[in-house]
Amino acid sequence: MKDRDIIEAVRRAARQEQFLDVVSREEAEKRFRAAVPHKPLAAETVELAAALGRVLAENLTAPIDLPPFDRSSVDGFAVRAADTAGASEPSPVRLRLNKEVLACGTAPALTVAGGSATAISTGGVVPRGADAVVMIENTAFGEDDSGPYVDIKRPASPGGFIAFAGSDIARGETALRQGLEITSREIGVLAACGLSSVSVVRRPRVGIISTGDELVPPGGDLPPGAIYDSNSAITAAAVRENGGEPVLFGIIRDDEDALATRVEKAIAETDLVVLSGGTSKGAGDVSHRILSKLGKPGIIVHGVALKPGKPICLAVARETPVIVLPGFPTSAIFTFHTFVTPLIRALAGLQPRGEDVVDAVLPVRAASEIGRTEYVMVSLGQTQEGLVAFPLGRGSGSVTAFSQADGFFSIDALADAADAGTPQSVHLIGKGLHVPDLVLAGSHDIGLDAVVSILARQGVHVRTLAIGSMGGLAALKRGECDLAPVHLLDPKTGLYNTPFLSEGLSLVPGWRRRQGVVFRKGDTRFEGKAARDAIASVAGDPDIILVNRNAGSGTRILLDGILSGQRPAGYANQPKSHNAVAAAVQQGRADWGMAIENVARLYGLGFLAVGDEHYDFILADSRRDRPAVQAFLNVLGSGEVRAALHALGFVPGDLALAGE
Numbered sequence: 001m002k003d004r005d006i007i008e009a010v011r012r013a014a015r016q017e018q019f020l021d022v023v024s025r026e027e028a029e030k031r032f033r034a035a036v037p038h039k040p041l042a043a044e045t046v047e048l049a050a051a052l053g054r055v056l057a058e059n060l061t062a063p064i065d066l067p068p069f070d071r072s073s074v075d076g077f078a079v080r081a082a083d084t085a086g087a088s089e090p091s092p093v094r095l096r097l098n099k100e101v102l103a104c105g106t107a108p109a110l111t112v113a114g115g116s117a118t119a120i121s122t123g124g125v126v127p128r129g130a131d132a133v134v135m136i137e138n139t140a141f142g143e144d145d146s147g148p149y150v151d152i153k154r155p156a157s158p159g160g161f162i163a164f165a166g167s168d169i170a171r172g173e174t175a176l177r178q179g180l181e182i183t184s185r186e187i188g189v190l191a192a193c194g195l196s197s198v199s200v201v202r203r204p205r206v207g208i209i210s211t212g213d214e215l216v217p218p219g220g221d222l223p224p225g226a227i228y229d230s231n232s233a234i235t236a237a238a239v240r241e242n243g244g245e246p247v248l249f250g251i252i253r254d255d256e257d258a259l260a261t262r263v264e265k266a267i268a269e270t271d272l273v274v275l276s277g278g279t280s281k282g283a284g285d286v287s288h289r290i291l292s293k294l295g296k297p298g299i300i301v302h303g304v305a306l307k308p309g310k311p312i313c314l315a316v317a318r319e320t321p322v323i324v325l326p327g328f329p330t331s332a333i334f335t336f337h338t339f340v341t342p343l344i345r346a347l348a349g350l351q352p353r354g355e356d357v358v359d360a361v362l363p364v365r366a367a368s369e370i371g372r373t374e375y376v377m378v379s380l381g382q383t384q385e386g387l388v389a390f391p392l393g394r395g396s397g398s399v400t401a402f403s404q405a406d407g408f409f410s411i412d413a414l415a416d417a418a419d420a421g422t423p424q425s426v427h428l429i430g431k432g433l434h435v436p437d438l439v440l441a442g443s444h445d446i447g448l449d450a451v452v453s454i455l456a457r458q459g460v461h462v463r464t465l466a467i468g469s470m471g472g473l474a475a476l477k478r479g480e481c482d483l484a485p486v487h488l489l490d491p492k493t494g495l496y497n498t499p500f501l502s503e504g505l506s507l508v509p510g511w512r513r514r515q516g517v518v519f520r521k522g523d524t525r526f527e528g529k530a531a532r533d534a535i536a537s538v539a540g541d542p543d544i545i546l547v548n549r550n551a552g553s554g555t556r557i558l559l560d561g562i563l564s565g566q567r568p569a570g571y572a573n574q575p576k577s578h579n580a581v582a583a584a585v586q587q588g589r590a591d592w593g594m595a596i597e598n599v600a601r602l603y604g605l606g607f608l609a610v611g612d613e614h615y616d617f618i619l620a621d622s623r624r625d626r627p628a629v630q631a632f633l634n635v636l637g638s639g640e641v642r643a644a645l646h647a648l649g650f651v652p653g654d655l656a657l658a659g660e
């Protein structure tokens with residue numbers, strides 16, 4: 001790029017634009033519903049084999065009786081009930097057998113006259129004259145001079161073992177109601193009624209477009225600064241989940257003309273169009289710009305007082321709704337479910353999605369931005385007093401928040417926080433509430449994934465909450481989890497974890513993780529040196545940039561100890577994980593940092609060992625006897641876990657040794 005172009009790009013990026021006209025969620029829904037009819041699309045006929053998951057367009061009136069005739073429901077003999085009165089094992093009633101056998105599909109020719117019976121199979125047509133069937137087990141067959149007979153050893157009552165015509169569904173009755181989602185059960189009814197095709201609501205075709213110069217489709221290479229397009233995939237799946245048919249129109253660069261052309265094509269080919277990205281204030285945010293040019297009535301709402309989701313844009317181009325979701329994945333899914341799901345379901349003829357709400361206590365304070373209704377994703381846990389809802393604390397940019405959350409609660413637009421200890425109504429996401437058998441809250445580690453996978457195989461449902469060592473310890477003391485995975489270094493004693501134990505808490509040894517200096521391989525300022533020497537030689541150089549760790553983390557305490565008061569360049573950059581440190585060094589945003597060895601290996605970085613960090617578990621003694629806790633302790637001591645930890649470069653602790 002020429003200097004002139006660069007300056008122009010900077011100018012464009014720095015320009016303030018005011019186009020968001022933020023309204024409440026209720027107002028946005030009202031305007032959108034007024035502009036876009038939320039009603040089922042026209043019907044179409046599909047073959048029975050293609051009807052699964054579709055929605056019935058009309059009530060189904062049974063064209064025939066089911067069963068179509070009076071049918072025997074057992075193998076036995078069709079009789080007149082009155083003939084069998086008083087029959088018993090010691091004195092059976094003898095009936096002469098008619099000369100026919102009513103197998104399934106055989107039309108009866110003979111009448112069952114008084115004193116006679118006809119052999120009949122399950123599913124056979126009950127013959128004229130008969131009013132009951134006697135099970136074969138309650139009879140004895142025989143022959144005498146007059147021919148074959150049957151001795152009836154138990155009296156039959158009228159109607160016994162007969163399914164009368166139309167007793168299942170009567171001709172003319174409504175067998176299935178319009179709007180029903182067709183499952184295997186409904187397919188069974190349709191087939192039993194003899195129908196080979198069915199009238200269903202046409203599936204709304206939903207055009208999906210992702211916008212952004214940085215997007216790469218999954219499967220492609222990821223150049224620096226790029227990210228994979230997750231919104232197209234999430235949106236397509238959510239469209240399907242709600243009865244629509246996704247039509248992917250790919251990724252479009254931040255270019256107004258290219259985007260307008262693609263949106264026009266999508267409008268022509270689909271019932272509604274969902275874009276994501278480029279709806280906010282940035283220079284590259286072009287999605288909303290084209291909407292006003294696509295036809296009337298244009299933009300209905302741009303900006304809703306929601307978090308996540310503020311920059312959502314709802315528009316109608318000629319008759320087609322066009323929705324621009326914010327680019328951030330959590331914002332995109334949230335706004336999709338708020339505004340797009342109800343429309344797709346209505347077009348597909350489905351009922352609005354049912355909402356399950358449970359009460360749970362918020363264990364920690366959750367801050368909120370005044371002016372927007374904030375939705376907080378939570379993970380649920382069980383205490384003796386009831387459910388607790390831990391905020392997941394991931395921003396709108398997170399892709400995992402929505403998949404890991406059990407539900408969400410909302411904080412009013414006028415509040416700046418929801419306080420610790422307050423009850424909240426949690427709206428469940430997904431199907432039902434599954435309270436985990438075991439909750440581990442604290443510091444996360446990939447070794448823990450190995451333990452959890454083995455437990456999962458044993459059918460133990462484990463929830464891990466990455467809330468940091470201190471957060472885990474606090475949650476444990478409040479009775480909100482079973483164990484807290486921690487790596488807390490006490491600066492006074494130089495000991496890990498044990499100094500943090502108190503009454504009612506015990507230490508379960510976990511494993512050791514080698515910590516050290518990470519740097520790009522080949523960097524001679526570090527390569528081949530001892531860690532402490534390397535740190536001493538680079539710490540005062542303003543051109544050699546450190547990526548530090550967050551205060552309170554064990555790694556930070558270790559590094560501060562070595563630095564003894566020095567503040568190298570980059571000291572204020574304090575991400576919260578080993579991975580973030582490794583990524584900053586690998587990508588050249590920093591030159592060195594402290595991380596664990598296996599993370600250094602994962603990122604192809606050089607590593608100078610400093611010491612071993614103890615990653616242990618603090619257990620609430622009151623929970624030790626719970627079966628899931630026992631299962632955890634057993635797995636932790638197993639050879640399989642030891643092998644997995646070794647493979648990851650960790651050294652298992654004492655309990656693991658004792659468990660072998």
Ligand SMILES: Nc1nc2c(c(=O)[nH]1)N[C@H]1C(S)=C(S)[C@@H](COP(=O)(O)OP(=O)(O)OC[C@H]3O[C@@H](n4cnc5c(N)ncnc54)[C@H](O)[C@@H]3O)O[C@H]1N2
Pocket residue numbers: 210211212214215227228229230231232276277278279280281282285308309310311325326327328329331396397
């Ligand atoms: N100065 C301001 N900046 C921002 C504001 C604001 O009010 N003032 N609003 C913020 C909010 S809130 C949101 S939400 C985001 C949404 O912005 P856009 O809709 O314009 O989205 P982009 O800028 O295009 O992207 C944001 C983010 O999401 C990533 N992204 C985009 N598309 C995808 C995709 N298909 N798959 C995965 N990830 C995607 C993109 O790379 C960005 O990281 O704006 C805030 N900014």
Ligand code: MOO
Pocket residue numbers: 306307308309310311326328330331396397
């Ligand atoms: O609306 Mo944005 O979604 O708050 O992050």
